[in-house]
Structure formats: structure tokens, C-alpha cells
Amino acid sequence: MDPQDHERFRDFVDVRWSALLRLANLLTGGDRHEAEDLVQTALMKVLGRWRQIEDPEGYVRKVMYRHQISRWRLRRPHREATFAAPPKDLGVADGTSAADLRITVGQALARLTPRQRTMLVLRYFEDLSETEVAGTLGCSVGTVRSTTHRSLARLRRLAPELGAPAQAATTVPSSNVPKGAHT
The missing domain is CATH 1.10.10.10 (Winged helix-like DNA-binding domain superfamily/Winged helix DNA-binding domain)
Structure with missing residues (x-):
């Protein structure tokens, strides 16, 4: 990868990291560490093909979807995590x-x-x-x-x-x- 491609990749990551992490957070069920791993894995796969990719955002998202699908297909069934009940009053006037x-x-x-x-x-x-x-x-x-x-x-x-x-x-x-x- 030449320095110009490397710089474009870094700019893409800097600009889109937050949006990609939000998507990964949803896909992983809110597990921050798994979400970061998912984004990093997708970006590593994209890095190797950076020159051939026309739509980096779409490509990264598709890699994330497919990698997450592979994860849940390979996993054994696990117990659901339990959470405390959310507060009853969701319409608080404090914003x-x-x-x-x-x-x-x-x-x-x-x-x-x-x-x-x-x-x-x-x-x-x-x-x-x-x-x-x-x-x-x-x-x-x-x-x-x-x-x-x-x-x-x-x-x-x-x-x-x-x-x-x-x-x-x-x-x-x-x-x-x-x-x-x-x-």
C-alpha cells in the first residue's frame, strides 16, 4: 500500500470509526469489547483490499455483518444475561x-x-x-x-x-x- 492509500485509509477510519462502532455495538448486543473487536476485524480485512474497494463504508459494513453472522453461527447456545428492570418513569422532564x-x-x-x-x-x-x-x-x-x-x-x-x-x-x-x- 502506497503512502497516499495509507493516508486515505486512516482518514476513513478517523471519520467513520464512531458510526461503525455504534453499528457494531448494536450487532453485538451492547458488548463494547466485542463491538471494538468486530470493527477492528472488519477494518483489517478491508485494509488488504483498500485499492479495489469503490464504496469503503458499504464494504466495511458488509464485512461486519458477515463476520457477526459467522460468530453467532459458530457459538453454542448460551444463557441470556439478566438486567434490572428499567425505571418506570421514562418521560422525565429533565431531557x-x-x-x-x-x-x-x-x-x-x-x-x-x-x-x-x-x-x-x-x-x-x-x-x-x-x-x-x-x-x-x-x-x-x-x-x-x-x-x-x-x-x-x-x-x-x-x-x-x-x-x-x-x-x-x-x-x-x-x-x-x-x-x-x-x-
Whole structure:
């Protein structure tokens, strides 16, 4: 690798490290050390092919997805980690509700299986279509749909407090509904 390529690689890592680490953190269920290992492993694989890569961000993400898939396919089943219940009052007026929600989502994702977590992260956090997720994970679209459905159902059971704001937002008081809208 010539010095100019080396410098471009370093610039890429400096600029994208935080975003890649956030993704890895979601994929690993919040384990900071595993997340750092995942990003570093992906970057080492990319470094060897840096000249041939047209879209470094997409390539690194795909390497991370595939490496994480390999990890959860090779792992033996393990016991789920248990967490203390999150505080009941998530709507605190001190501006911490967004942080509390992130913590609650992270804890709930960590209690899913690695496969379930990966499907949800790719589908909803990375905003990939079912077809793109299937292609990335090497499975059928039907598998993506069924696993995503089961994963969301389990997530709702594990963290019912995550569904409360969405239900409240979709419920419209009858006094605010225009006449004729109840057809």
C-alpha cells in the first residue's frame, strides 16, 4: 500500500470509526469489547483490499455483518444475561428520556439471540429492505420476514414499555376526530 492509500485509509477510519462502532455495538448486543473487536476485524480485512474497494463504508459494513453472522453461527447456545428492570418513569422532564429509551432498547436487544438482533439491526437500524437483508445474510426473504416477525414479538414481550409511546401516538381521542371520519 502506497503512502497516499495509507493516508486515505486512516482518514476513513478517523471519520467513520464512531458510526461503525455504534453499528457494531448494536450487532453485538451492547458488548463494547466485542463491538471494538468486530470493527477492528472488519477494518483489517478491508485494509488488504483498500485499492479495489469503490464504496469503503458499504464494504466495511458488509464485512461486519458477515463476520457477526459467522460468530453467532459458530457459538453454542448460551444463557441470556439478566438486567434490572428499567425505571418506570421514562418521560422525565429533565431531557433524559431519549437516553433512557436508548438504554432500554439496547438492553432489550441484548436479550435477543444474536440472529434475532442481527435481523432487527439490519432491517430497522440500517434500514435495509427484506431483499437486501436476505442477500446480506445469505438466506431467503421468507426467513427474513419470519425471523423479523418473531424477533419483534419477543422484543415486545421483553420490553413492553417500548410499545407504549407508539400505541399512545396512534390512538386519537374521539373528540378530536372530524365528523364523518368514523365510517
